[in-house]
Amino acid sequence: MNDVKPTKAWIISLLAGSICSVIVILMRMADIEMNDWIKRILGLIILISLPVMVYSSIKMYKKAKNG
Numbered sequence: 001m002n003d004v005k006p007t008k009a010w011i012i013s014l015l016a017g018s019i020c021s022v023i024v025i026l027m028r029m030a031d032i033e034m035n036d037w038i039k040r041i042l043g044l045i046i047l048i049s050l051p052v053m054v055y056s057s058i059k060m061y062k063k064a065k066n067g
Contacts, residue, residue, distance in 0.1 A: 004064040010056035013049035020045045 020042040027034050 004060045007056050007060065009052055010060065013053040013056065017046050017049040017053065020049075 024034075024039070024042055
């Protein structure tokens with residue numbers, strides 16, 4: 001298998017999903033109430049970033065496999 005550089009889409013989706021998840025988890029642990037619309041926006045960002053990350057991961061895997 002060849003070494004393949006991560007794409008920008010993969011990096012951005014990973015960072016966006018991670019940051020949003022950490023924000024939600026820390027807010028719950030600190031017992032701080034977030035507005036409903038903030039929760040929905042963060043959840044929407046996570047839901048958008050997951051398929052983008054999966055698609056770009058599969059694309060990188062295929063590129064690495066083919067060489």
